[in-house]
Amino acid sequence: MTWNPRQLAQQTGRTFVITGANSGIGREAARDLVARGAHVVLAVRDTRKGEQAKASFSGPGTSAVHELDLADLDSVAAFAKGVSAEHESLNALVCNAGVMGGPQLFTAQGHERQMGTNHLGHAALVTALWPLLHSGGGRVVLVSSIAARGGRLSADTTREQLVAPSPYVGQAVYANTKQANLLFAQELHRRAGKAGSPVSAVACHPGVSDTALFTRQLSERGVGFLNPVARAVMKVALQSAHAGALPTLRALDHSTPSGAFVGPSAVGQMRGKPELLDVYSTAKDPAVAARLWELTEEILGAPLPV
Numbered sequence: 001m002t003w004n005p006r007q008l009a010q011q012t013g014r015t016f017v018i019t020g021a022n023s024g025i026g027r028e029a030a031r032d033l034v035a036r037g038a039h040v041v042l043a044v045r046d047t048r049k050g051e052q053a054k055a056s057f058s059g060p061g062t063s064a065v066h067e068l069d070l071a072d073l074d075s076v077a078a079f080a081k082g083v084s085a086e087h088e089s090l091n092a093l094v095c096n097a098g099v100m101g102g103p104q105l106f107t108a109q110g111h112e113r114q115m116g117t118n119h120l121g122h123a124a125l126v127t128a129l130w131p132l133l134h135s136g137g138g139r140v141v142l143v144s145s146i147a148a149r150g151g152r153l154s155a156d157t158t159r160e161q162l163v164a165p166s167p168y169v170g171q172a173v174y175a176n177t178k179q180a181n182l183l184f185a186q187e188l189h190r191r192a193g194k195a196g197s198p199v200s201a202v203a204c205h206p207g208v209s210d211t212a213l214f215t216r217q218l219s220e221r222g223v224g225f226l227n228p229v230a231r232a233v234m235k236v237a238l239q240s241a242h243a244g245a246l247p248t249l250r251a252l253d254h255s256t257p258s259g260a261f262v263g264p265s266a267v268g269q270m271r272g273k274p275e276l277l278d279v280y281s282t283a284k285d286p287a288v289a290a291r292l293w294e295l296t297e298e299i300l301g302a303p304l305p306v
């Protein structure tokens with residue numbers, strides 16, 4: 001059924017955390033929620049960029065900038081401590097921040113950067129904020145990608161393949177991280193349901209949208225001088241960051257059930273209005289999701305929340 005952003009009610013009195021809210025899809029989702037009266041915690045690794053985003057929003061809602069580097073589990077813990085000191089409950093956590101491709105880099109804990117940021121950091125964050133999500137009957141939204149269709153995680157995936165993939169192929173690792181987001185959302189939904197938890201979990205993807213995700217890669221490859229041309233092409237060829245944020249907003253709408261997967265369905269799911277989609281075959285197998293869950297706990301050295 002077609003969904004219209006007008007269906008998302010006013011959000012006065014509700015509190016959201018959005019990771020990577022200073023740029024692209026996260027910033028557009030935050031802008032929309034603030035305009036609907038919500039309080040949005042902008043979880044960003046560069047607080048200067050966070051303040052710039054905050055200054056671009058118009059109320060009646062409010063926002064606050066908090067530092068979060070998902071590529072450092074100590075930063076995740078410090079962020080969660082700060083948010084927990086200020087809030088008793090959360091209505092939603094949007095796990096949006098992400099990196100794509102680039103050279104092989106590692107997190108503060110020595111895990112491959114893309115998996116460390118896109119999946120492991122978010123899994124640690126969900127765990128650390130679980131008490132607040134529980135008391136708010138909150139929702140976790142995981143921002144995945146059509147790249148998840150190409151993910152190769154399986155029931156036999158090893159710890160090494162997650163934290164130190166070799167050979168390192170940037171796009172293949174990115175696909176695995178986005179498959180992990182989708183698998184994690186499905187498993188969180190199943191486990192929360194079984195445990196009778198009030199927390200729900202929904203995955204979404206933004207199609208292909210005009211954000212810094214692509215130009216950042218050029219900069220990291222030392223060809224940042226191509227960015228102005230790339231930006232001009234993307235502006236014409238891709239849907240806007242605002243359109244890319246609509247699946248996130250639909251995922252937050254309580255008419256969207258826990259376990260759902262939201263994204264555009266036109267042009268190979270690259271653009272269009274947010275629809276309820278079939279979960280990709282790469283993320284349907286509960287045995288693969290259970291293996292990812294087990295490995296994630298092993299790598300983080302702590303149990304996940306449910």
Ligand SMILES: NC(=O)c1ccc[n+]([C@@H]2O[C@H](COP(=O)([O-])OP(=O)(O)OC[C@H]3O[C@@H](n4cnc5c(N)ncnc54)[C@H](OP(=O)(O)O)[C@@H]3O)[C@@H](O)[C@H]2O)c1
Binds near residue numbers: 069143212
């Ligand atoms: N754009 C698309 O077409 C597309 C397609 C499929 C999926 N996605 C997904 O959409 C999500 C949002 O991406 P976007 O397209 O909006 O790209 P973007 O404009 O590059 O935004 C990415 C955000 O993630 C933040 N980030 C990166 N590493 C981080 C870290 N270690 N700790 C905290 N924040 C970090 C970035 O912060 P800085 O600004 O400080 O670097 C930025 O705020 C990502 O998960 C991406 O995989 C996007």
